[in-house]
Amino acid sequence: MAKIVVLGAGLGGMSAAYEIRAAVGREHEVTVVGEGGKFSFTPSNPWVAVGWRKAADIQIDVAGHLAKKQIGFDGAGAQRVDPVRNRLVLKDGRELAYDHLVICTGPRLAFDEVPGLGPDAHSHSICTTEHAATAWAAYEDFLKNPGPIVIGAAPGVSCFGPAYEFAMILDADLRKRKLRDRVPMTYITPEPYIGHMGLGGVGDSKGLLESELRQRHIKWIANAKITGVTADTVSATEFDERGNVVKEHAVAHRFAMIMPPFTGVDAVRGVEGLVNPRGFVLIDQHQRHPAFPNVWSAGVCVAIPPVEVTTVPTGAPKTGFMIESMVTAIAHNLAAVLAGREPDEVPTWNAICLADMGDTGAAFVAIPQIPPRNVTWAKVGKWVHVAKVAFEKYFLAKMKSGNTEPIYEKYILKALGIERLK
Template identity: 40%
Template sequence: MSHIVIIGAGIGGLPTAYELRHLLPKSHQITLISESESFTFIPSLPWVALGLKSLKQIQLNIPKLIQNKGIEWVLGKVTGLDPQAQQINVGNTMIKYDYLIIATGASLNFSNVSGLGPINGYTQSVCNPHHALLALMAWNQFLLSPGSLVVGAVPGTSCFGPAYEFALLADFQLRRLKLRSKVPITLITPEPYAGHLGIGGMANSRELVKKCLQEREIEIVENAAISRISPNTIFLEDNRQFPFQYSMLLPPFNGPDFVRSYPGLADDKGFLPVLPTYQHPQFESIYAVGVVVKINPPESTSIPVGVPKTGQMTEAMGMAVAHNIAVKLGEIKPVSMTPTLAAICMADFGDKGIIFLADPVLPESATGNRRKSVAYSGRWVSWCKTLFELFFLAKMRWGMAVPFFESWGLRALGLKLIKPINVSEKVETQEFTLKV
């Protein structure tokens, strides 16, 4: 019998636990560890922050979800990891593992810019449930005395979709409340251009994003580095200043502290290098899923930006990891898999939205191109995002990772989540190549 431990019960960890339980017989123990009892559908947090949806609507109780599903549950924070001894510490409890899957999601680096963040700074965030509720409280106060609204991201940010979504949803809400004329909106981004998204070359995303912002009379400040923030002013490195009454700025992401504290395990930001199997190159018992995976940007930019790891990419990583552990344990045919890193991102703007599709998320190294790269805009995108949220929450209730009909739907779009690994790829690490 083997013990597989999964740290994190979000969009990466929970579906991976379900897939492992589906692939492995009951003789293998699966333990899921999380700091919260709630599963949160993170992509919907901009709606929560603007009062369009309650947090309760996008959360599920994890202990109830996994009850009677053959998955053990530990509530707590991982404080230590010893890869040599293959053990972790959760508070005062030591847990041994045969395989460890790190799927913790993002650790938010608000210290990167003075004045950033809702706790020790002056800006709001939609990166976790607590921050979304704080953003909602601040938004309700803002509506009583509206003024300048500044939305965007600081250098090093890797997930830009929520910034565009928040700016355009705020515009939508303010128009409904007949307050838009009192609120000038500015979007500040470190991207070389709006719609770059940290990956560049995304079909017509540049034109679509810029058109949406201009139609809503939102000022765009591109290739901009925010250097510091005072209680009511954002300062750029080029000395430009932007006053605000309300600001939502996305921070850079880091890996978790327990990963960064072990020398040589991760890079200086806590991101883990992985093989195409999504195993760590030095510690074969450790796998990584989601934000904690180290992926290098496809191009250098004058202001640093990171590569996004979308929900679909994270799910694909989890499916590959579950499959590869089952192969290691001899429970399925010995064909290792790797995620395709195809990415679908839906951004809702209230009365319309944009869907981005990149397959793979980074251009293939051999050709310099993607197999597929499209962006579409329309009211139907808003409906699709709502339906996908409902579908994903339903999957988590059912205890299913990727139902067969979801796989069929992806195939109809010409997409796959995972694929077999070629022999030549087995020795390469994700840190140096994404040629899979």
């Protein structure tokens, strides 16, 4: 019997646990190690931050649902991964031995890389449900005395979708409250142009998102490095395409949400041979570590190079569809290894994004993620908002039931009229 430990109880970790259990059978032990006992559907965090959802609406207690599939759970959290000794050191001092480790931790939020950034300083975050709930409390106070809002992304950010979503969701919410005329809004991004999204653009995403921002009276500053945040100002340096400084900006705000850069989590950062300099886990084409063959990894915590070099650093996003394909590959390959075969499943790493805009939405498909592509697809419509609401309900039900269906592969691509492409 092999002891399989899945580190992380988020989108990747929970999906990995269910798919691995289905793939390897009941004769092997599967345990999930999380931090706390709740799973959060993080794509709904922007809705929490404007009060359209409560945290409890998008969270489930994981232990009981995992137990139905004979999957163990430990909520102590990880202090350190020790791949040489095949041990996971937990935050309470215990050590958990493993035969195979699947790292799906998500990222560390590197607020420390920009002075004044983060919920403990002068900006808000929607990267965790707890942060989104804190942002909602601040937004409630803001509504009593509205003023300028800044939404943006710090240098090195690899996940731009939530920032675009939140800017437009705020716009929709303020219009509903008849307060939009009192709230100047500015979007600040390291992307070389609006709609780049760390993907080099997807179809006419530049024109599409510029049009949406323009229609909503949201000003933007692109190719910009946010250098600091105070209680009332976001400072940013804007560059031209050659890297020359165009302008130093000091944008006033009464409420700011700025996506932070990501690094690897503390449990893996600095572990020799396991991660790259930013702390992201190294993997081969089978999602397997090249030096530690019993370590696997999926999701935001894996090391993927940027799609292209940009003047202000941007990272490559890891979307839900990409994570789904990574998890499926790990389950297949881990089952093969346990049966004495070589791994042969390679994830697709395609990019699909459903971005809610409050009363409408935008869908982007990039197959493969890095251009040139076989499929480049971008559309805007109210149906995207409806689709994302439905997706939230379906995914939470999936986590409760242990359903291992590939949601993107089976439903979303089909709904978009796109066949699977390897």
